[in-house]
Amino acid sequence: MKTKAGTPYYISPEVLDGNYDESCDIWSAGVILYILLSGVPPFFGDDDSEILASVKKGYYTFDIPEFEGISNSAKDLIQNMVTKPEKRFKADQVLSHPWMKEDIKQKNKQLPLNFNALKNFTQHHKLKKVALSFIASQLSENEISDLGKLFRQLDKNGDGTLTVDEIREGLAGTNDKNIEEVRKVISSIDTDGSGKIDYTEFLAATMEKSLYMKEDKLHQAFKMLDIDGNGKISKDELKQILGKELGKYDENYWDNMIKEVDKNGDGEIDYNEFIDMMNTISFRK
Incomplete structure (x- = not known):
């Protein structure tokens, strides 16, 4: 002792x-x-x-x-x-x-939607959102059973996407005065520009850090971004992956995306820098 x-x-x-x-x-x-x-x-x-x-x-x-x-x-x-x-x-x-x-085993209990988790997602670095979306697409049903159940509860019309109204209905205490906040959050999470949140986008925004920070998940995501396999993510590789979505931005945008993560200043993002980015806790900011 x-x-x-x-x-x-x-x-x-x-x-x-x-x-x-x-x-x-x-x-x-x-x-x-x-x-x-x-x-x-x-x-x-x-x-x-x-x-x-x-x-x-x-x-x-x-x-x-x-x-x-x-x-x-x-x-x-x-x-x-x-x-x-x-x-x-x-x-x-x-x-x-x-x-x-307390009895917490009510079989038909509605699972809560944590709107703050969705808002926190909007604060992440663009590259982290991309990595989280990739990781979400690779998850097994066992890993996200509760999130899958929550998504199905929210998806009232069963079309596989969540609208502003469906998300608002899932938020206890949400009213008309913050519908614009809900729209802004959906816009940030809606990486494909559909105006709705699909299943993968929902998982990326709501899965727990303990899940996406697993070594195998991080390694797979880094490999997806490291196109040439040299152990570093370059500006050109980001442009190849995000070019269609972010093609309207100039060179300064891509340079800044690298600089925000590139701690040693070599103009590229290595694996350790990538891990640091993924490990950032945005809620304290």
Whole structure:
């Protein structure tokens, strides 16, 4: 109970101090619950040292778009798990908490549409959107079963696409005053210009980061963009892949697309730079 060992995102502050007991696992489980409900970590940073410094401060918030629609009961449970040892729940208190006893197995329950996930997609780098669309097209039904079910629920007329009205109907609390926001989001996600969101575009915008950041998915996407197979993505390769869609743009547009990702300034995007781009968390911006 004195070894300072653990994974940065999940480790409790007292483990970092080398003085802890089994309640450190309650903290870690609370962090996992936070991530499961939101898709993002409560403590974050650009590297391990920044993440650990954030953990030691112990400050986190529910005031982010990803926690809209999450019940107060769930937040209360997290607050009682991710807190100081003297205030932290014991395991039996976690298991007896009202949120843990709620019936979540309603067979016909409508799956929620996370509009913030769709909005976050609009903030991604153009190249990341292309890579996500490719990855989405390669996913198996097992990997996206819930998203597939959600798409079918939203697609009221069964034509394989989602319109503005269909998406608005799937958003709890959406009303006429933000229909323009819905239209803008659809326009950004609608990569083929059809005015609607097709199945692959929907998956690209809503699949979880843990799915698309798998090594095999990233490698396949990079190979698709690296046409000549030299381990780097050039401006000419981007123009070949995106030329039809973005042919109206001048050379500066393509140069800037490279520069935004090209950290070493060699005029091309290598695999590590590609991974960094895909790993960028846009919701904090």
